[in-house]
Amino acid sequence: MPIHDWSRVPSRLFHDFHQSWSIRIKDALNAGRLPDGVEALVEQRAGPKESDVLAIEVRPGRHPGEEPDGGVATLPPPATRIVRRTTRAMDASRANRIVVTHHLGRIIAVIEIVSPGNKDSRAALRDLVEKTVDCLRRGIHVLIVDLFPPTARDPFGIHKVIWDEIVEEDFAFPEGKDRILVSYKTGDERAAYIEPVAVGDPLPDMPLFLTGDFHVMVPLEPTYQATWEASPKALRLAVETGIMPGSEAE
Numbered sequence: 001m002p003i004h005d006w007s008r009v010p011s012r013l014f015h016d017f018h019q020s021w022s023i024r025i026k027d028a029l030n031a032g033r034l035p036d037g038v039e040a041l042v043e044q045r046a047g048p049k050e051s052d053v054l055a056i057e058v059r060p061g062r063h064p065g066e067e068p069d070g071g072v073a074t075l076p077p078p079a080t081r082i083v084r085r086t087t088r089a090m091d092a093s094r095a096n097r098i099v100v101t102h103h104l105g106r107i108i109a110v111i112e113i114v115s116p117g118n119k120d121s122r123a124a125l126r127d128l129v130e131k132t133v134d135c136l137r138r139g140i141h142v143l144i145v146d147l148f149p150p151t152a153r154d155p156f157g158i159h160k161v162i163w164d165e166i167v168e169e170d171f172a173f174p175e176g177k178d179r180i181l182v183s184y185k186t187g188d189e190r191a192a193y194i195e196p197v198a199v200g201d202p203l204p205d206m207p208l209f210l211t212g213d214f215h216v217m218v219p220l221e222p223t224y225q226a227t228w229e230a231s232p233k234a235l236r237l238a239v240e241t242g243i244m245p246g247s248e249a250e
Contacts, residue, residue: 003179014116034210109141129162157178
């Protein structure tokens with residue numbers, strides 16, 4: 001199913017979709033995609049912050065992908081259109097901006113679905129960027145899904161703003177692509193696996209790293225499609241036409 005243009009409708013409509021999509025992603029990961037000992041949960045927060053999908057290691061003393069003899073299963077690096085890498089040390093001066101804990105165990109990965117509220121002010125964008133970078137400092141891998149176009153606050157996309165906190169590099173969207181999916185692997189080497197997309201494109205599966213050598217693929221397209229098909233008809237019509245119920249077409 002092609003990506004819809006969610007920028008045409010009020011953000012509250014994407015908020016509803018976002019919540020349901022997060023849960024479907026969580027359910028898909030828990031239905032056999034995650035290794036034994038790792039569970040996905042949806043983190044709920046009060047206020048304007050949206051929910052994240054968290055991969056939580058619930059069995060201490062064992063790493064995701066670990067074989068019975070103690071070895072670690074490695075996978076070939078994921079294939080995305082753009083890959084950036086760095087071994088530059090990360091400044092920890094703002095590492096106290098986020099505290100990620102859960103009673104079930106250690107959080108090892110986060111999926112963040114960007115909402116309009118994450119980019120509607122300089123402070124909101126700063127909060128998202130600092131939260132992401134602080135996760136990487138703490139050894140937590142992050143997958144960012146941004147289905148919204150760049151704003152004046154992130155003119156080259158959310159990845160450029162995040163990556164500049166680690167190492168400043170030029171970045172430009174390929175022609176015709178102005179939405180972005182990016183999976184960040186952290187550790188001694190940090191890497192960004194970047195997939196630019198556009199309205200009308202199907203969503204590719206994206207890697208979610210659980211260790212530096214082990215990742216699982218997140219089924220974005222089927223979970224997006226299932227969420228869309230289960231959404232209220234009025235919501236789908238508004239997104240497809242850009243006209244809210246009760247509004248007169250100009």
